[in-house]
Amino acid sequence: MNIDEIFDYTSFTIDREPHIILDPLICAGCEQRGCVNSCPARCYSYNEAEKSVTFVYDGCLECGTCYIVCDRNAFTRWRYPRGGFGVAFRMT
Amino acid sequence: MKRTFQAIVVGAGPAGASAALGMARAGLDVALVERGNFPGEKSMFGGLLHRMTSLEELFPDFWNRAPLERHIAKKGTTFMTAESSFHVQNETTNFSRTPYNGYTCFRPRFDRWLADEARKAGATLITRALVEDVIIRGGKVCGVKILREGGILEAPVVVAADGVLSFTALKAGLRRPKFNVGQMAVGVKALIDLPKEIMDDRFGLSGDQGFANEYVGCTSGVRGGGFLYTNYDTVSVGLVVHLGSLRESGKSPYDLMNSFLEQPQLAKLLKGGRLLEYSAHVIPEGGYDMIPELVGDGILVAGDAAAFCNATGVNLEGINLATHSGSLAARAVIEAHEQKDFSRKGLTRYKALLNDSYVMKDLKAFRHAPHMLHIDRIYQEYPELVCSMMEHIYRIDGTPKSSISKLLLRELKAKVGLKNALSDVFTAWRAL
Incomplete structure (x- = not known):
């Protein structure tokens, strides 16, 4: 299983705006970055040079992991996608 | 409106x-x-x-x-290491009669x-x-x-x-407002297609019978376990890992999942299958104390x-x-x-x-179970102990055999330590 091919396996209806927004100042001061390794869909990445964490919402499974593992409440927004958007499981 | x-x-x-x-x-x-x-x-x-x-x-x-x-006719538990596995299983025709005990x-x-x-x-x-x-x-x-x-x-x-x-x-x-990361787990799952006939043969099932198996030792030392459940013509296979332990390990759920899927004994069961869907969700595992x-x-x-x-x-x-x-x-x-x-x-x-109702009664009765599940040795050392014990017991190599009790003691000392083993038995006893 290659997580980078998630769009081949799982369906998404992508909204125009993200449902999760990070506060870059809080993330810049975080040494732990549990979101980066714990996210099952690899939506979070860390840029060593810029000392910044990026969240890409397109392939978010809406599982809740980042909401739990972030100790700093670095979210200026954390909600589920608007009705009708986001991940759409067919079977699972 | x-x-x-x-x-x-x-x-x-x-x-x-x-x-x-x-x-x-x-x-x-x-x-x-x-x-x-x-x-x-x-x-x-x-x-x-x-x-x-x-x-x-x-x-x-x-x-x-x-x-x-499918209805669940067969339940098993597998202790697993990267190379070996030891499997126990219960099957009864009673579970193939209505009202069924479970389903996929x-x-x-x-x-x-x-x-x-x-x-x-x-x-x-x-x-x-x-x-x-x-x-x-x-x-x-x-x-x-x-x-x-x-x-x-x-x-x-x-x-x-x-x-x-x-x-x-x-x-x-x-x-x-804040969840305790120690009370939460995440489940990741792959849905894999396998023709019904192949699945019935591989897992020893007929008609609507299904198989539910849990795995211990398949999470590279991260607290958690694996599962495999047979659907009609697909298999649900995945891991449930404790979020505190996962975060600390620095490992990723999909990497753990891939190691699990590649374990040779599991890989054989899934051979020829194609990944249909990947999903994940958080699970509240803290029990009574987190209500x-x-x-x-x-x-x-x-x-x-x-x-x-x-x-x-x-x-x-x-x-x-x-x-x-x-x-x-x-x-x-x-x-x-x-x-x-x-x-x-x-x-x-x-x-x-x-x-x-049984909802609160069970949650209260197993209130301490999460503490037992926090014994990290369950997820690596004990499965290794079980698999290595069984390998020693079954192996015939021309050297004199030790008694099983001596073997257990030696393996326990080497893999877990006697003091740890006693403390784990005590924790487990209290929990269950």
Whole structure:
């Protein structure tokens, strides 16, 4: 299983705006970055040079992991996608 | 848009749909609010549905009506290392007789069916509706705000069945704003297709018989375990890992998953299968100690939102507790309507009903199980011990054999340490 091919396996209806927004100042001061390794869909990445964490919402499974593992409440927004958007499981 | 109902249920999963179904059957005008395009679109689980007596009360021939895959005839546990495995299994024809003990199913189909039953009974199903806030007046919850159409739904009572993160319970002040990472796990799952005939041969099944297997030792030392459940012509396989331990390990769920899928004994079982879908979700594993406030003025909490999940290490129960709590919430709401009292006091009946049911009794009885599951040695050293013991016992290599007790002592000393072993036995004894 290659997580980078998630769009081949799982369906998404992508909204125009993200449902999760990070506060870059809080993330810049975080040494732990549990979101980066714990996210099952690899939506979070860390840029060593810029000392910044990026969240890409397109392939978010809406599982809740980042909401739990972030100790700093670095979210200026954390909600589920608007009705009708986001991940759409067919079977699972 | 503003609409008024006699009750609002947030979330059309097993807890919410059960609650709405119970209320609709009693003639209440109830709204069942769901953020997905259809109920079940956002739902995932490992794949094993335990027997649900509360649904059998509503549907005496539940197994003929619900969209189920297979009934569970066989249950097993495998202790696993990167190279070896030791497997124990229970099979009985008793589990192939109705009422079945458990089933495999797909949540997008099952949740949709149950919510549709609620709709047929008279509930108003509102989909594509994300609840963004609860409306509180005079300290009492009296409705919800929908994000998309800016719609407002009002009712004297709201049931929060919006899943583990329950923002409805949060906004009503019933759950703490911060979860304890030590009480949470994440489940990741791959759905793999395999032709029915191949699956029946590989797993020793016939007809609608299904197999449910749990794995220990397959998580590279991270607290957690694996599962494999047979659907009709697909296999659900995945891991449940403790979030505190995962975060600390620096490992990723999909890497752990790949190591699991590549373990030689598991890889053989899945050979030729193709990945159809990948999904993940957080699980409230803290048990009794993490249950939020269940009742407030004008609000009740049910299912995962109430952390009704029993992870004892043997069975992982959730949906059965969800449907049961949903049905009890319906009863409490029906009685509150009879008494015209939707205050915290008027709805407290819900707690009494829960306390009298297996939901609270089991959660209380296994209150210490999460402590046992925090013995990290369970996830690596003990499976290694079991596999290496068995290998020694079965191996014939021309050297004199040690007695099994000597062998156990030697392996225990080498892999775990005697002091640790004694302390683990004590913890496990207390927990179970």
